[in-house]
Amino acid sequence: MIASEEQARAYVGSLCDEEAMDRLSLLVGDLVEENQQQNLVAKATLETVWQRHIADSAQLLPLGSPTEGTWLDLGSGAGFPGLVIAAMRPEAPVVLVESRKRRVEWLNRALARTGLSNCRVEGRRLEQVERFAAGTISARAFAPLDRLLSLSARFSTGATSWVLPKGRSAEQEVQGLPRAGRAMFHVEQSLTDPEAGIVVGRGQWSEKS
Numbered sequence: 001m002i003a004s005e006e007q008a009r010a011y012v013g014s015l016c017d018e019e020a021m022d023r024l025s026l027l028v029g030d031l032v033e034e035n036q037q038q039n040l041v042a043k044a045t046l047e048t049v050w051q052r053h054i055a056d057s058a059q060l061l062p063l064g065s066p067t068e069g070t071w072l073d074l075g076s077g078a079g080f081p082g083l084v085i086a087a088m089r090p091e092a093p094v095v096l097v098e099s100r101k102r103r104v105e106w107l108n109r110a111l112a113r114t115g116l117s118n119c120r121v122e123g124r125r126l127e128q129v130e131r132f133a134a135g136t137i138s139a140r141a142f143a144p145l146d147r148l149l150s151l152s153a154r155f156s157t158g159a160t161s162w163v164l165p166k167g168r169s170a171e172q173e174v175q176g177l178p179r180a181g182r183a184m185f186h187v188e189q190s191l192t193d194p195e196a197g198i199v200v201g202r203g204q205w206s207e208k209s
């Protein structure tokens with residue numbers, strides 16, 4: 001379990017190169033500043049920002065398929081987890097979907113600051129985003145699992161990986177799916193919170209799943 005800022009940095013560093021760590025450090029500095037202007041993340045979480053946000057996002061990288069198609073992050077907010085994935089894998093295409101204007105502006109500024117050209121922001125509601133086939137779909141604190149799957153099903157194919165941090169409710173939310181859906185997903189232990197789970201799966205979601 002990652003239990004300190006030092007461990008969080010070391011863990012993230014084990015998954016990416018030094019340039020990526022520099023980009024993430026830049027993002028952390030900017031996030032702390034921007035959080036004084038708008039409520040991007042809970043203020044208290046900034047004291048452990050590497051644990052609560054950076055490592056919490058980075059742990060999705062080995063569970064997803066960043067080299068297979070576009071990584072789609074739903075409701076990115078301050079950029080978690082999608083912006084962290086884009087910063088760690090600058091060659092992998094990432095799409096961040098976020099509907100709130102000021103958050104979209106922050107995300108675009110963060111991309112410009114870090115010089116990331118692999119990532120674009122869809123500044124609108126997910127329901128209005130034109131369909132494309134996603135290699136990985138991630139979403140943290142976006143919507144209950146059944147609604148999340150309904151909203152994003154049209155972006156999934158048989159080869160799509162799903163990586164969905166779900167906190168304490170992970171197992172319960174999977175059990176609440178129809179039987180075929182339950183078979184598609186399992187829960188991985190979060191490395192940043194002993195009580196949290198990550199819903200992981202592969203395949204195309206349809207309402208008949």
Ligand SMILES: C[S@@+](CC[C@H](N)C(=O)[O-])C[C@H]1O[C@@H](n2cnc3c(N)ncnc32)[C@H](O)[C@@H]1O
Pocket residue numbers: 074075076077078079080081097098099100103124125126127139140141142
């Ligand atoms: C609770 S925040 C989580 C942000 C980020 N994923 C995180 O974990 O820090 C949920 C975000 O999803 C966005 N959102 C909610 N519904 C959306 C939709 N239908 N389309 C696009 N963005 C949406 C909200 O504006 C908000 O920024």
